[in-house]
Amino acid sequence: MAQSTKPPANKDQTSFGSGGSGLRYPSNGKTIYHRPLNRTKTSELSQASFAYLFAEMVTYAQKRVTGIQDLEKRLNVQGHPIGLKLLDLLLFREPPRTQTRPLTIIALLHFIKVNIWQHLFGRQADRLEKSSNPDTPDEYMIIDNEPLVNAYISVPREMSSLNCAAYVAGIIEGVCDGAAFPARVTAHSVTGNTKEDEMWPAKTVFLLKFQPEVVEREALIGKGQ
Amino acid sequence: MSYYFAIVGTQDNPLFEYEFGTSKQGGDGQPRFSEQSRHLNQLILHSSLDVVEEVQWTSGQLYMKVVDKFFNNYISCFVTAGNVKFLLLHQPTTATAASASTAGITSTTRSSTSIGANPTSPQTEEAIKSFMTEVYENYVKAIMSPFYRTNMEIKSPVFRARVAAAGRKYL
Numbered sequence: 001m002a003q004s005t006k007p008p009a010n011k012d013q014t015s016f017g018s019g020g021s022g023l024r025y026p027s028n029g030k031t032i033y034h035r036p037l038n039r040t041k042t043s044e045l046s047q048a049s050f051a052y053l054f055a056e057m058v059t060y061a062q063k064r065v066t067g068i069q070d071l072e073k074r075l076n077v078q079g080h081p082i083g084l085k086l087l088d089l090l091l092f093r094e095p096p097r098t099q100t101r102p103l104t105i106i107a108l109l110h111f112i113k114v115n116i117w118q119h120l121f122g123r124q125a126d127r128l129e130k131s132s133n134p135d136t137p138d139e140y141m142i143i144d145n146e147p148l149v150n151a152y153i154s155v156p157r158e159m160s161s162l163n164c165a166a167y168v169a170g171i172i173e174g175v176c177d178g179a180a181f182p183a184r185v186t187a188h189s190v191t192g193n194t195k196e197d198e199m200w201p202a203k204t205v206f207l208l209k210f211q212p213e214v215v216e217r218e219a220l221i222g223k224g225q
Numbered sequence: 226m227s228y229y230f231a232i233v234g235t236q237d238n239p240l241f242e243y244e245f246g247t248s249k250q251g252g253d254g255q256p257r258f259s260e261q262s263r264h265l266n267q268l269i270l271h272s273s274l275d276v277v278e279e280v281q282w283t284s285g286q287l288y289m290k291v292v293d294k295f296f297n298n299y300i301s302c303f304v305t306a307g308n309v310k311f312l313l314l315h316q317p318t319t320a321t322a323a324s325a326s327t328a329g330i331t332s333t334t335r336s337s338t339s340i341g342a343n344p345t346s347p348q349t350e351e352a353i354k355s356f357m358t359e360v361y362e363n364y365v366k367a368i369m370s371p372f373y374r375t376n377m378e379i380k381s382p383v384f385r386a387r388v389a390a391a392g393r394k395y396l
Contacts, residue, residue: 004337033366033383083309084375091306100285101306107285126366168299178307180235184278221282 039093043121052112052151058153059166063069068162072186083116083174090115101179105210105218108181109140112172120171121148140208142172145200163187165204172206182211227256228396229266229314230388232364234376237274241379241388242267248393257318266298270314273300274379274395277310287361288354291345299344303357305364307375315344315396352395359391 025031061074091099094115102108113125131139147165154164165187173185190203197203226247232240242254244263258266273293279302280292291302298317303311367379 031381031383032370033363033381033387035366037365037369081374088306088365088368092361099287101281101287101304103282105286180308209300219281 011157022076025179030178037089047148047151050148054149055166056166057167060138068159071162072166072169074164075164076173076185079170079172080174080177083171085174086116086119086171087136090119102181103221105140105181105214108176108179109142109208112175113142116175117144117172120168136209138210138212140210142206142208143203144168144206145203147202147204150202153217163189163204165206169206172208176208176210181214183214184209191194226252226396227258227262227316227362228392229256229258229270229316230360230392231265231267231270231312232312232360232379233271233312236376237271238376239271239378240376241311241384243385243388243392245389245392245396247396249396254393258316258365262316264329266314269295269298270300270312273312274310275301277304277312279303281308288357290350290353301350301357303354303361305361307368309364311360311364313357315349315352315353317344333336356391356395359386359395363387363391 057078058071058075062071062076065074090111093103102111109128113128117123117125125142126145127143129140129141129188131137131141133139143163149165149167149168150163152161153164155164169185169187173183176183176185186207186209188205188207190197190205226249227244228243228246229244231242233251234240243267244258246252246255246257248254266290276293277289280289280302285326287303287305289302289304291299297316299315299317301313301315303313305311363384364379367373367384368375
């Protein structure tokens with residue numbers, strides 16, 4: 001890439017930037033703009049250190065809340081900016097031929113199920129569903145049989161309605177908001193008696209409730225095509 | 226050919242702006258906007274947002290070519306995944322301006338296929354696309370900063386230098 005200005009060589013590591021601009025360069029002279037956006041597929045992180053960090057995040061949030069709903073809200077807020085950033089990063093990494101903004105709810109959900117999940121958890125989400133209830137055509141579900149974030153979380157009995165995947169719900173909400181599909185996303189544990197539910201005790205449903213204007217626009221776009 | 230480039234956030238708030246001139250055909254990279262039109266440029270650029278918001282739902286492409294035209298000002302647009310708009314106003318050098326001493330060199334070497342002469346030619350579209358793509362790469366890097374939140378102004382001098390370099394390289 002053509003590059004016009006190189007940051008000044010920082011011989012004295014204690015000096016603060018140059019030219020009084022207030023900008024500080026790292027000691028190796030490389031800013032965030034010098035680093036590549038593409039990563040190799042094998043650059044994975046340790047699950048143990050993630051689990052440790054995530055447990056700390058939950059504890060941190062828990063100290064400052066009054067109830068379960070409040071706690072889930074906080075986890076959601078922690079995830080939200082990640083979603084906004086992931087949306088642009090992952091679309092940028094797409095090959096030029098498929099580098100298109102999601103225009104419909106289905107395209108957006110597909111992007112979340114495939115790209116976001118693959119990036120965060122190394123696999124795709126297990127299922128996408130649309131609400132079968134005719135009263136709620138704005139509700140969609142992303143189903144994960146075994147959310148990675150909950151792998152080492154044990155929820156106490158008295159807080160059984162808590163699902164720490166609210167953090168992931170926040171990420172999804174960030175992606176939806178960023179792509180101009182404002183939605184409310186919540187995470188729910190599924191406790192059923194069917195054979196499938198027993199096979200996946202940690203099964204989590206992410207419920208996406210889109211704002212009415214999204215559904216309205218969806219109808220208009222569908223008509224135009 | 227003079228250019229005015231702006232990044233507009235999701236709340237229609239400007240995040241970054243930069244004026245430059247062509248570096249092709251012996252251009253010196255300086256903008257040739259008149260003092261009066263510099264203020265108008267901002268208005269013209271932002272008035273094209275209405276068109277952009279309509280066009281962005283007809284195609285998923287990030288780069289949307291020329292979306293709006295106001296007299297001799299052409300607006301090219303690029304919409305990011307996060308609905309931030311990159312708008313580039315380009316003003317081809319007019320005959321009267323070309324005869325002025327400042328743009329004398331440009332006018333003599335200009336051919337019909339050059340980037341400056343025809344704002345809607347495929348060559349120009351391709352050059353602007355390359356420019357936008359390079360700015361997008363740097364924009365994504367900018368938002369990757371953990372301290373950057375959506376719709377914050379981009380103040381980094383390194384970012385500005387990168388945009389300037391992209392402008393010199395392609396336009």
